[in-house]
Amino acid sequence: MSELCAVVLAAGEGKRMKSGKPKVMLEVLLKPMLGWVLDAARGAGVGDVCVVTGHLEEQVKAYLGSDAVTVTQHERKGTGHAVMMAKDFLEAHRGGRVLIACGDAPFLDTATITNALEQHIARGDAVTVISAELDDPFGYGRIIRTADGAVQAIVEQKEGTDEQLAVREVNSGAYWFDVDALLQVLDPGHLAASGITGEHYLTDAVAAVISIGRGAGAYTAATPDVVLGANNPVQLHELGEMARTRIISRHIASGIAIPCADGVLIGSDVEIGHDTVILPGTILKGSCTIGANCVIGPNAFIDSCTVGDGVTVNASYLCGVSVGDNETVGPFASLR
Template sequence: MEQQTLAAVILAAGQGTRMKSSRPKVLHPLAGRPMVAFPLGLAEELGCDPTVLVVGHGADRVREAMAERNCLFVEQRQQLGTGHALLCAGEALAGFSGDLLLLCGDVPLLRTATLRGLLDLHRRQQALVTVLTAHMEDPTGYGRIVRDAEGSVQAIVEEKDASEAQRALHEVNTGIYLFRAPFVFEVLAGLGCDNAQGEYYLTDVVAAAVDAGGRVCALQLTDAEEAMGVNDRRQLAVAEAVLRRRINEALMRSGVGMTDPQATYVDAGVEIGPDTQLLPGTVIRGATRIGAGCTIGPHVVIDNCRIADNVRIKAGSVLAESEVGPETDIGPMAHLRPGTVLAGENKIGNFVETKKAQIGRGSKASHLTYLGDCELGTGVNIGCGTITCNYDGVNKYRTVIEDDVFVGSDTQFIAPVTIGRNSLIGAGSTITKDVPPDSLALSRAEQKVIEGWRLRRRKKRKNG
């Protein structure tokens, strides 16, 4: 392998039994992404090449979920500790002689700036090992950092193997390291498992580096929150809250308004323009892009949509995999299903549902309407209660309504059907045939009035 400056190994083999889930722990979602995507993103931002993902429990599912990421996969078939997990990556890194960053697939809150600081310290000090540490008031469950009288790191002791004095220490190991390769693999190859857990401890590499006369450095986090691991559903919720707080703070710094940030839920990777206001209960997911000057909410759900400038999406509306042009009003209680494309200056109002609908500029459907598998031109007005009947029980068909058509209320279009431009469809019609341009089309039955019918019926009942 060609020598590289920085490689990464991400440990993602654990079962995560405390999650009480059939899903591999590292695939549980956080802010719209699998948990393991966050350390993978850090490795990409730092330019790590290669990045090796060590998988184990649910290996096939993890491979499938991360198939499009730029990483190599190696499998840890036996869960024999962190040292063994890194050793499993040795073959994929054969010949590598740069710096090796070790990350954990269940530690999603680390910041890029923190790892840059760790890398800078490691290289300035020409260390064999540099460990990221944190000060915790309650260090229960963590390995302790043992220093000498001068403050140099001498060892990391796992809690189950620690003495009473060592357990009293509050500086803990976060499990994030930088190693000099191939030194780390040479040490790991000779490790034993003579400890309380019968595992190959990665922490033993620290003592080996000290014994070899090498330098071991430590960078202590200023915010211990970054090092939080996720082992159960409670911790998953805590991490979710931290990530969403960071996302919302970044959006507000960029000019996005939020009435109540704690009640606004935006996925990682969503882009929103300045002067857009997000009202409480808004949920924005996936690869959504929202322009400037929009008002969203309250209680709106948007999933993988593209929304232009100056769009107003009112209470209770749901949008998925749709495109919305500028100066458009949506809702309240509208539902844009996948494949909807609004050109702009549209109104999709109360209880209107669209699906695979291409709707031209300025066209409107103000209330109680279903527009599915259809194409509307510009300036079309859809009356209340209109339905495009697109499905015959076997196949789906399209309705085409050309420019400047006016559709009266309670109209049904039995697809496939085309309505020519500048036509008028009378209210209450069922349209089964194409309508030429500039036409009036209606299909009402003749109204019949029988005067006095109610009086005669009442008299008959009374006498009967």
Template sequence: MPMTAIILAAGEGTRMKSRHPKVMHKLLDRPLVSWVTRAARNAGADRIIVVVGNGAEEVRAHLASEKDVECVEQTERLGTGHATRVAIEAAHVSEGPVVILNGDLPLIESETIRAFADTVSSGEHACAILTMTPPDPFGYGRVELAADGTVARIIEQKDCTPEQSETLLECNAGCYAFDGALLTAHVGEIGCENAQHEYYLPDMVEILRGHGHSTTITHCPDYVEGLGVNSRVQLAELTALAQAKINEGLMASGVTMLDPKTVWVGPDVAVGRDTELLPMTMLWGATSVGEGCTVGPNTRLTNTTVGNNVLLEEVVGVDVTIDDDATCGPRAYLRGGAHVLESAHIGTHVELKNTVVGKGSKVPHLSYIGDCEMGAGVNIGGGSITCNYDGVHKSRTTIGDGAFIGSDTMMVAPVSIGAGAITGASSCITKDVPADALAVERSEQFMKEGYASKRLERLRKEA
């Protein structure tokens, strides 16, 4: 049966002390809400509906890139039961298992969500509550089970007796799975006769039991899956948990880390065996790193593809590809679709943008190469620049195989430098250079012998 995931992300999160919605604060490389949509997606959810409210425009704008996500706005924040009803009515949810998740629950696993949904898929149970047993259960609602294993009731912390606080260790994680048809039929029965005058989703447990339907639990195998974020302290704590789990998995697969606590890797990153990640390395987005690489220290890669046996030292790479046996850094910045081909070298204080660096080519130091197509075996002298922007248009530079670009060469695009050509140091190349040619552009050197001492003598007299 089709599975629907409804993610509640309308709250303000006042304890975050932020102008941004709570669910937009990042854990590792992505906002909290995207950890939950990712888990729901990997669990096989046919529909993912996010209920937005506070900061709705910011959340919608972020989720626009997730094409399988629908946003429904809760214009009045009247509780979790009200948010669920808004989602059901707006998105016309009527059948199949419906899983209600919180948008600040980043560590929940897709396998847990799938098992959660399966609990109500057979029709035996109308509702399942996600539970956990944290080391310190204080503050969580406790789940009391009946003799037959079904849920008898949920007791909030403030209502627990001392005995219940000690004996009832199964805690409510605040997520629910429902039979979609029964949820749709009865969600309107949730009342607001409470101190906050809000509609609370946990009331559905008693409502469904009152209609003769069974309710049960799905227990989290790891309690951290049920931990939410309500403050920046908790955000840091959960970030550390996610970091440790991802890094332990990578090390188990053959990745070396000198200090795992100083390496941060996003959940969609792939790293090959015998690669070493040095301190202060961050790998974000859809980054993949091959085998036998050394990455870091002080390196950040986002949506970057790295081949095998690559050395990246103090590199920032965003949306780039680096092929086998290449070396980059220290202190190199690669962006905008740059592609470093096999065995090429990008050196110190070099920036590449929308550029192909050919096989075995070198850009050793102090250069900006943008909007350039570079052949194999090219050497770029220090301080060289492709002048690719005239204030309105971007233009390209083409450099043929084996060309030698002298230090401090300005290549004013659009311009082409042929294979094997040489440019003299400190030249400003504004015209195409044929293959195997020498291009030198500089004014004649002027000298006046004895000038320096005479100048110094004159300045002393004037003083």
């Protein structure tokens, strides 16, 4: 069993999203936000995963299948309370390290998780907060450090002094904890409910770790995008456009021709060989592999397929199939 595990918080309703889906199941570039987080964690070497579910949890469970265990947060009483629901999972992983992450943070990437873990181990801290530097940190918890760079406190917007609120380093909501230290501070004596909201906050667990004399650090992500989320449909669309543009740019830089990106959607799990041309209206999603020297499109939809070298796919639908080298598909074919 890997010494690395994860607890992913996915119980939120997201009322402002105006959807019949739980918030974490809303898609950014053809994949649920929860899927982005899980893939990033797996890429960093995380083994067992526990997902804390709540609102419309059956949809989340159906998506996960056997990929993760789930526990239910029946009442939404804060992030700390959500992690308490995973206590049995944590007990089974004593001696290891746990990533705590929000399931609606699609730009928390593998490199950031890995780099934060490396710092966590090197410093010997009991908790490492993944942080980011923002030009406008309003609304985020500020990371207050000691002179030697350790975390002294996480101060929320409504509680900070003018000096503290001038700090631009903010909490992303993702953490590495030593499992034993986290379990030590999860009891109500350390993680008391807020007198104002009645909720238990995970930031209080960081404060509790400090109070028992254990080390607390923060890893500042290379990009502030790790804190990005969506609180309404417009913001969700903006996240999708950011992801779409980045992935298209990455493929162009690797030798793929996309002469007109209008209507082109390429999922994060798609691999494309050199000198392939992607034409307008093409959608590539799922675990897709496209060979070299292909012409895909216009208006091709390819989902979870393996396409060989030198293939032409014109105005056709392909789902879960393999296409050999130098084949021509379409126009107007449907293969599944």
